[in-house]
Each structure stands twice: as structure tokens, then as C-alpha cells.
Amino acid sequence: MILFVNGPFGVGKTSTTGLIARRRPDALIVNPEDIGHMLWAQLPEALRTEEFELEPVWPPLTRCMLDQAARHYDRPVVVPMTIARQPVFDQIVRPLREAGHHVRHFTLLAEAATIRSRLRERGEGPDKWGPLSWEGNQVERCLDALRRPEFADHVDTEHRPAAAVADEILARAGLLPAV
Template sequence: MIVWLNGTFGAGKTTTAGELVEVVPDARIFDAEQVGYMLYHVEGLPKVRNFQEWTPWRALVVQTAFRLLDYVGGVLVIPQTVLIEEYWTEIRAGLEKEGIPLRHVVLHTDQDTLTRRIETDTIETGARQWRLDHLADYRDALPWLTREAEVVDTTGVAPARVAQIIAEGSGG
């Protein structure tokens, strides 16, 4: 099974993923961004704003998840923002084709909390402005995200509790 944690940059996906693997048996994190970083080293790919624009990224994420689950079993927790509906549809369809059960969860919080989290983040300080600049992209994607995913409001909720809420819905 895959639990895909979606949401805007700074919503707490990585922190929640770390908590989730502590409470869901046989769960491990798969960082799909690493697939994108791998592709950045391939010469001749078109220049893009975001590695998700590369069709191979989406296909490789699906295939890597499939191969990992086939190899180790259990639950993959993927903390990855996907805000383009077409890309999500392609990923979801690929996972369905491989027969992988998928739980798509959007971590959501109010604008003030999100801005405060980003501005006070001591880990990803170099990406602070970039994350703030992409809040509008998240707002624009929210209508389709709410149709395609379970939305978990993280406003005022500790990451460990958010993970517990998700785990309870995953049979964990």
C-alpha cells in the first residue's frame, strides 16, 4: 500500500511521514524527490521549472514504488507535493495499473499557520521564499485536491497526532 502525503510546501508532509512510519507497521518513507534529483544529472533533458514536468519522473516514481513494494512489502509513505492534476492523474493511474492500493492524503492548514511554519522553519531555510511563492499554486489546486484526496486539517494539531489520524484510517 502507498500513503501519499500531498499538500503545499511547508504543510508538514516530511515531519508527518516520519511520525507515520513510527505507528504504521512495516512502513517506510520513499522520497520521490530523489528520483527528480537523479534526473537532473541526465544531459539533454529539456529545462524545466520543476522535475515533475518530465514525463520520466512520473513514470519512474510509479515503477520505483512498485519495485520497492514488490521487494520489501509493507507500506510506502510518500511525502510529495503534486499540484498539477494531470500529473497526479498519471501517477494514480500508473499505481492502479500496477495493482497498488493508494491512500491520497492532503495535509492542509490555514494560511496564517502555513506562513508562520514556513517563516520559522529552521531546516529548509534556503527554500523559505520559494515555498512562500508557491502558496498560490496550492490554493489553485485545492479544488481538485479536495475531490481526489482525503483532507486532514493540521491547524493546531501536532504531527504525531496527524500521523495517528492517518494511521487509524489506513488500518495501521
């Protein structure tokens, strides 16, 4: 199974997937952000886009990595990544499903103020993008897109600890560990 945990920057994807991996030690976390950084390391500055979703090579690289990880390792593949553009999401998830992979997709949501507070708690602050970093400037855009039905199953993280969110995702995906 490929367990895709989506959501706006700062909503709690990394915390949640880390807890999923602790509950399921057999889980393999594949972070497409690392794929994007690897890609950027190969490209001269003039060829880099503002974000991974806009890199033309990033979706097929990500899809290939997820496909190969799911094929070659007999374990759940957990994917924490913000993908708020439907065409990019379709370039990654649709072909994985068409290739026979069981992909469960969950989108973490919270109120914009809560997400901004979480960004500040993790150390985000003013940078060249504005008063709360590039990620902070993306909150409304991501929430507007990710609240749409195409990005369901939605999981509310407002006023909930990451452990409760992780447990809900594991339960809904049928991946609760045997006790």
C-alpha cells in the same frame, strides 16, 4: 499499501511521514523529491524545469519506483510529495491503482499564513524567487488545487501537532500498529 501524503510545500508532509514511520517501523519511505534530484543530476541545466512536476521523465520514474518498492518489499510504502497538478497526479497514482496496488491518498491542508510560518520555521527565506523562497510563492497555487475533491482525503493540520496528524492518517488507512 502505498500511503501517499500530499500537500503544499511546508504543510508538514516530511514531519508527518517521519512520525508514521516511527509508529510503523516496517514502513518504507520513498521520497519522489529524491527521484527528482537524481534526475536533475543527470540533466544539463538547460534541460531542467522549474519543478519536478514539470519534468516529463519524473512521473514515470516516480511511478516505477513506487510500483517496484510496493512489489518487492512486504511493507507499507509511505510517499511524502507535493503533487498539485491533476494530470501529473493521474500519471502516477492511476496506473498504480490499475496495476492492483492499494493506494491511500491524503492531502494535508492548513491556512496559507500557517504554511508560510512553518516555511520560515524551517529556515526558508528570501531567495531569487522572492521574499519567502520558491516554496513560499507556491502556497496559494497549491492550496487552490489541493482543496479540490480530486485531491481528497483532506486532513486539516491547522493548530494540530504532526503526531496527531500522523495518527489520524494511520487510523484512516487502517495501519495503526498493534499495541
